[in-house]
Amino acid sequence: MKNESGVGFIRLGITGLSLAFLLAGCATRPDMGDTAAIAAYEEANDPIEPLNRYFFELNNFLDIVILRPSAEIYDGVLPSIAKDGIRNFLDNLRSPVILANDLLQGEWDRAGTTTSRFGINTTAGVLGLGDPATGWGYQRHGEDFGQTLGVYGVSEGPYFFAPLLGPAPPRDLAGFGVDMFFDPLTYIFWDDGYTVPVTRFVVNGIDLRARNLDTLDEIERTSIDYYAAIRSLYRQSRVDEIQNGVTDVDALPDISNINFSSEN
């Protein structure tokens, strides 16, 4: 019964989304004669920009009325030792997903680090509340299936800003779904309704928001188009994560001959 209502809910969501796509329509493709506008349109790779901007505004509204106030209370009320404990616990829960993706990418050293971290932090770190592993030379790193696809050359696809989730272009949205299958919690609480995964999603969201209160304010105040800035930040940080923080100098644009009349 529960599963049926779950399927119904997903189906409703999909129908709603497709309707929204149809109604909001796509960004108008610029005139063929306007080469600068065509280049800009293609560089943005954001064919449903009006709809994305609508969801972006919706998320900003939810942020102002719910998320930000909760994050401020969380940030102000809890001592930092408690916040760190929560962050460590959530990070540790994610270890199986990180490990699965380390292995799929053939990153054996990083897979070893993830395994050691999980072992150390679950035992010496008391169920993952502490993070002694970092002090012992096992630094945390993240991985997800979107990155694994990226490593194998799957491109990100057109930009999509999902309500609640935030930036989720096709590759990363698919990765998000696959990661749920790698997550033991999905199976442990399969028949238990949504309490555990939803709680985790919400606490994770509040904690991340609390940790970025200043950063996001700063980006908003120093961007002439907040939506486009977030789109660029998301894409750039994904590229950086896929390359595990190592800059690929050959992938950077050529800037040696830039002037006002060039096609840069």
Add this chain to the structure above:
Amino acid sequence: MIRNFLKLTTFLRHTKIFMCTAVLSAITLTTPAWAARDEVAEAFVDSLASQAIEILGREDFAPADREAAFRVLFTGNMDVKRIGIFALGQYARTPTAEEKAAYLTLVEDFIVKVYASRLSDYTDQNFVILNSQPKGSKNQEVIVSSQIEFETGRDPVPVEWWLLKSDDGLKVFDVKVLGIWMAQEQRSSFISVIRNNNGNFGALLGHIEAQIGEATQEIESKLTDAEEPTTTDDS
């Protein structure tokens, strides 16, 4: 581990191969890394970053004076014109001569403020150069990697510097902090504003002007409470 290593070295010493392999591997393993590093570029970045951190962290200066001192340092060492044109993409061909001049003035002011605001989060920290590598076939560009380290045990912040060699020395084109190249972020916003205003270049100028006001407030609030920890919200 150490015992095994000792056993191995004793064994190798007896076979006389040890010295040869050690010398050979030292040559083959380390020479390429040394050859690729650019000490001049690394020294340039080290000096520039130390000066920037020092200026933004000076508590005996009023915030406006700190920003003014930072502006002098910044405009002397950044290729602001190149950043400005890069941020326009193909719209670089559309402005009139007056618009170009107005744009370059505004963009300099804006970029100085963005950098001052973001860098003031990292005053009083330890700055370390890690590596450098050439970029491009003309041997005119260098990427210098560095990181900012914190005494609190917080994860270090990786920073990369994209430098260009020209007749009047090295200039910074872009800085990558925590995985984000700043000029690419600006380009995304600038192009988006022009396109969403049907190619009207004047709209971009208006937006930058408005945002300079916001950024000024941001820097003032940051430099004023720079001594306080930045974990709480400042609005």
